[in-house]
Amino acid sequence: MTIQYSQFTVFGLGPIGIEILRSAYQTNPQSIIGVVDIDPDKVGKDIGSLINEKETNKCVVSHIQEVNTEADHPIALHATGSNAQQVWPQIKELLDHGFSVVSTCEQLSFPWHRYPLLSKEIDDYAKAKGLSVIGTGINPGYIMDTMAISFTTVLTTVNQIKVNRKVDVSKRRLPLQKKVGIGMTREEFEFLAERNKIGHVGLEESVRLIAYGLNWELSSVINTIEPTIASENMTVPLTTIKPGDVNGLHQISTGMTVDGKEISLDLTMSAGIKQEDEIVIDGNETQRLIVPNGIFGDTATAAMIINTAKQIDALRKPGLLTMADIGVPRNINQSDFVHI
Structure with missing residues (x-):
């Protein structure tokens, strides 16, 4: 059976990561294929207990290697930090495991001026993998840009x-x-x-x-x-x-x-x-x-991450992208999956 929706792994369960997980699960529980966090108080817990939902039989794991996926284009919803240099090793590992990455990292919304060499490294690496990396949110990512x-x-x-x-x-x-x-x-x-x-x-x-x-x-x-x-x-x-x-x-x-x-x-x-x-x-x-x-930033950021991920999945454009590179931001209906 052909999957008609994007498949996500939530990477990072701080307050925004939890909101992303809650929003993605409530939109489509089947879209969640993995949840990763290093907090020992969260690892091993059923994700339902973290988002006030019933038991899901899906538990938090400590490493991306523990996420099993057969999807042809899984996407990591990454929410761990604001500094592009600090989160790049995490993103690189996600790319190595076949994930495109949509990140809340603010500096990734347009890193080309602040980190020109790093930006080229990310862009080249993502293109070599045939995958996408983009930073977004509400601010930066939407209302002020x-x-x-x-x-x-x-x-x-x-x-x-x-x-x-x-x-x-x-x-x-x-x-x-x-x-x-x-x-x-x-x-x-x-x-x-x-x-x-x-x-x-x-x-x-x-x-x-x-x-x-x-x-x-x-x-x-x-x-x-x-x-x-x-x-x-x-x-x-x-x-x-x-x-x-x-x-x-x-x-x-x-x-x-x-x-x-x-x-x-x-x-x-x-x-x-x-x-x-x-x-x-x-x-x-x-x-x-x-x-x-x-626009209330927390819930809207979760929506932006999820909707941008659906758009990235439909677009399939490799490299380090910005919101100005992916067309009109929108909430794509995935009852019938399309590539754009």
């Missing part, structure tokens, strides 16, 4: 792209609250910021992905980061925030082209902020797109 690229289609000329994203981190997972500095003093935040040890990873990658997608040549990219400061007491899952404490961050990445065009990405991730996503494109006219209440 791919969606902005797509929105330019309604203008004949584009001079400026502005994306504003506001995220209430009090509603988000603990690792993200830690990453944006919740509960720190201003001095602690600024100390880490000066050493590039705090902040959202991937904002500059989004600038460069937009430029790549529009065939714009960047002359400079400037990044800034500052803490947002609480004005009142607030309790979040991580801690209790007092007035004067850091309750998040404000980060901007601005790219300028050689001919004066501008890409400006403005991200505020702060406890208690009103959520909203906004894209403004200025050219022969000005167009503005607003997502009231914003």
Whole structure:
């Protein structure tokens, strides 16, 4: 019998990996052919116990070698880290075992500028295996880059792209609250910021992905980061925030082209902020797109990973890819599997 759906192995079971597993299982339990994590508290457990489902007879294993698959193009849904250099050995091993890889690694969304040699190595290795590697998510991966690229289609000329994203981190997972500095003093935040040890990873990658997608040549990219400061007491899952404490961050990445065009990405991730996503494109006219209440990053990232994996499976394009390389992002119905 011909399998009419993509087959996935979830690799990494942190908060986002668990969300990916839950979403993939609830969409199609038969699509899950393996789940891999090194946490001894998870290894050997039935995956149903991790996602509040009944027993599945599928257990977490500690190594990709333990995943049995007869699929002609299995895909690893990889969610372990943000740094491309650190996750490359994992991705290389997945390629060695016949898996294409869709990763939440933010730097993989557009690694060609930050890591040109590594990017070429990944691209060459994936092509030699006839497999695909892509980094995606909601931010980076969609709302502040791919969606902005797509929105330019309604203008004949584009001079400026502005994306504003506001995220209430009090509603988000603990690792993200830690990453944006919740509960720190201003001095602690600024100390880490000066050493590039705090902040959202991937904002500059989004600038460069937009430029790549529009065939714009960047002359400079400037990044800034500052803490947002609480004005009142607030309790979040991580801690209790007092007035004067850091309750998040404000980060901007601005790219300028050689001919004066501008890409400006403005991200505020702060406890208690009103959520909203906004894209403004200025050219022969000005167009503005607003997502009231914003796109919730955790569940939407899981959907992006799964839907991109289905698209990669249908596309079968080897190499290190970006969201600008794979066509219109979408949720492909797999009741009848197609190649595109």
